Amino acid sequence: KKLAASMNVNVHEMDLLHCGGNYMSDGVNVAVSTDLVWEENSTKSKEEINQIMKSYLGIAKYHVTDDPLGAYIKHVDCWGKFLDVDKILITEVPTNNPNYSKYEEIVKYFESQASAWGNNYQVFRVYAPNGEPYTNSLILNDKVLVPITGSSDSDAAAIEAYKKAMPGYEVLGF
Numbered sequence: 001k002k003l004a005a006s007m008n009v010n011v012h013e014m015d016l017l018h019c020g021g022n023y024m025s026d027g028v029n030v031a032v033s034t035d036l037v038w039e040e041n042s043t044k045s046k047e048e049i050n051q052i053m054k055s056y057l058g059i060a061k062y063h064v065t066d067d068p069l070g071a072y073i074k075h076v077d078c079w080g081k082f083l084d085v086d087k088i089l090i091t092e093v094p095t096n097n098p099n100y101s102k103y104e105e106i107v108k109y110f111e112s113q114a115s116a117w118g119n120n121y122q123v124f125r126v127y128a129p130n131g132e133p134y135t136n137s138l139i140l141n142d143k144v145l146v147p148i149t150g151s152s153d154s155d156a157a158a159i160e161a162y163k164k165a166m167p168g169y170e171v172l173g174f
């Protein structure tokens with residue numbers, strides 16, 4: 001507010017509580033969050049939340065999903081990442097993971113959804129056998145900065161998953 005006042009510009013605030021890690025946009029007019037957005041704004045209806053997202057952010061289609069991690073943190077960036085308007089990367093966990101079926105449900109959901117371009121999403125997977133945060137990456141111009149954990153096998157596979165999904169980009173682990 002102080003910056004806006006010093007520049008003599010108006011501030012427009014959304015009447016919505018929202019965690020940064022729980023918001024993912026395709027850059028056009030589609031966004032994804034977990035149902036944490038509903039919990040944090042329990043005095044508002046789902047329709048009111050959707051209208052706020054449309055009015056302030058231009059979000060025409062707001063996907064609010066269950067969190068496949070369970071009741072951990074409920075941030076979409078812990079398991080998903082838009083790579084392009086019609087590409088999404090979703091964490092893959094071992095079949096013995098107690099939340100395995102929840103991850104697979106998220107994959108099926110997005111495979112059946114139309115992107116802003118009208119085609120169904122291309123779903124790519126990144127294997128995270130020990131909860132590695134590979135989807136919490138940063139796409140910056142022609143580079144993809146991927147968090148790595150020091151596990152040479154899992155990290156290398158994650159880098160390859162990004163390269164396969166994003167040809168032409170330089171994929172770097174940090």
